[in-house]
Amino acid sequence: MAPSLRDADPALQNEMDTVTEAINKTINRLLPETDLAENHLYEAMRHGTLNGGKRLRPFLIMHSAALFNVNPARARRVAAALEFIHCYSLIHDDLPSMDNAALRRAKPTVHIQYDEATAILAGDALLTLAFEILSEPETHEDPHVRCKLIHALAKASGGHGMVGGQMLDLLAEKTEFDLGTISRLQRMKTGRLMVFACEAGAILGKAGEPQKRALGNYAHDLGLAFQVTDDILDVEADPQDTGKDTGKDTDAGKATFVSAMGKEQARDRAEMLINQAISHLKIFGNRAKMLEDLALYVLERRA
Numbered sequence: 054m055a056p057s058l059r060d061a062d063p064a065l066q067n068e069m070d071t072v073t074e075a076i077n078k079t080i081n082r083l084l085p086e087t088d089l090a091e092n093h094l095y096e097a098m099r100h101g102t103l104n105g106g107k108r109l110r111p112f113l114i115m116h117s118a119a120l121f122n123v124n125p126a127r128a129r130r131v132a133a134a135l136e137f138i139h140c141y142s143l144i145h146d147d148l149p150s151m152d153n154a155a156l157r158r159a160k161p162t163v164h165i166q167y168d169e170a171t172a173i174l175a176g177d178a179l180l181t182l183a184f185e186i187l188s189e190p191e192t193h194e195d196p197h198v199r200c201k202l203i204h205a206l207a208k209a210s211g212g213h214g215m216v217g218g219q220m221l222d223l224l225a226e227k228t229e230f231d232l233g234t235i236s237r238l239q240r241m242k243t244g245r246l247m248v249f250a251c252e253a254g255a256i257l258g259k260a261g262e263p264q265k266r267a268l269g270n271y272a273h274d275l276g277l278a279f280q281v282t283d284d285i286l287d288v289e290a291d292p293q294d295t296g297k298d299t300g301k302d303t304d305a306g307k308a309t310f311v312s313a314m315g316k317e318q319a320r321d322r323a324e325m326l327i328n329q330a331i332s333h334l335k336i337f338g339n340r341a342k343m344l345e346d347l348a349l350y351v352l353e354r355r356a
């Protein structure tokens with residue numbers, strides 16, 4: 054079951070559980086246990102991917118793809134590929150040279166459960182496996198669609214995307230960034246994968262530019278709001294709810310939305326971003342109800 058949400062909309066919670074179960078099955082199939090000597094690596098990859106998690110990005114892919122009647126089996130493969138990139142980033146982010154975290158999703162991090170070298174290799178293998186999956190015809194019969202997915206995910210996760218955002222995040226421990234730079238850092242580190250998740254649904258469905266743009270704008274605001282709420286949770290959440298150590302950003306003296314604007318203003322900013330995110334979905338009418346509900350979840354989340 055996905056981590057529960059205080060005051061959750063039961064229909065949303067139910068749908069989050071359904072997506073989580075389906076994605077876990079897909080990941081399980083894509084990461085089989087083997088008798089080969091390298092099975093140790095696959096065990097670590099399984100630990101880093103099948104250890105819980107809200108599966109927000111898979112939810113975004115499944116529901117943006119549903120708007121264009123995409124075959125769910127194809128959308129699940131793209132969702133698993135994106136979750137592999139997300140999980141690799143968490144495994145590497147938890148390493149002693151980065152966040153040095155012992156706990157992730159209420160379980161020992163991969164380098165604690167195995168060792169540092171294995172954690173690095175598990176992240177590397179998940180990163181490359183994501184692109185292998187996208188390149189396969191089962192993901193889409195049209196090679197142009199597969200190429201577009203690969204290109205979009207590479208840009209979202211690379212040096213001017215998630216990895217670049219992580220670099221800025223490390224620099225933020227020693228540099229006084231202004232609010233504009235903090236926003237850019239967060240857009241790169243967290244937002245770009247969320248934008249990919251929503252645009253992937255449109256790419257798979259060969260949707261028109263206005264629909265793709267609307268989903269990208271929704272995900273952009275959602276990603277930023279997600280990061281603002283993450284910063285708020287870092288200062289006020291119970292580690293029992295989040296399943297990870299809290300207060301780490303403050304301890305590291307990192308520039309965050311909360312340190313730059315204070316908790317109250319950060320909360321107002323998150324609310325404004327969520328309203329804006331929802332307004333981008335208007336062109337889909339009631340068919341985007343689940344994406345709307347997810348945006349409200351991000352605002353209220355405790356984990």
Ligand code: GRG
Binds near residue numbers: 243
């Ligand atoms: C190491 C290349 C590299 C990148 C790391 C994403 C990231 C970049 C680091 C994670 C650090 C962090 C706490 C970021 C805040 C936002 C975020 C991505 C939180 C984790 O995502 P959730 O809440 O996690 O969706 P679950 O466990 O639910 O999947």
